[in-house]
Amino acid sequence: MARILSIDYGRKRTGLAVTDPLQIIAGGLATVPTSGLMAFLKEYVSRESVERIVIGEPRQPDGRPSENLERVRQFVARLRKEIPQVPVDYYDERFTSVLAHKAMIDGGLGRKARQNKELVDEISATIILQDYMRANPHKS
DSSP: OOOEEEEEEEEEEEEEEEEEEEEEEEEEEEEEEEGGGGHHHHHHHSOOOOEOHHHHHHHHSSSSBBBTTTHHHHHHHHHHSSSSTEEEEEEEETTTTHHHHHHHTTTTHHHHHHOHHHHHHHHHHHHHHHHHHOOOOTTT
């Protein structure tokens, strides 16, 4: 089997998470500057077997598109051109930042550590991936 990679896309930085090769466990991979995201993904896919990429679909709590959705769609169009061999799925990312902060508190991280936006982005990507795997067991 191959890994599933998830993306919590942001204007400045992007959180990434990935499954193990058997697609049992999702874990944080990295947080990278969005300006270098495509290069990071191309390099990662060249050395690891990636079956699918899941990207958070930003929406308002009421389901309407968020202001970041158009940027995400533009990035996905580019991603599909540059890495055409890996299918890309959108997955609703509502509340992942809130859940990431809750996970940090539950994990005993102090206030200063919880202000680390890179860590929040990576945990958010992990939550997106875990939720995706739960909702789509047939795809993993």
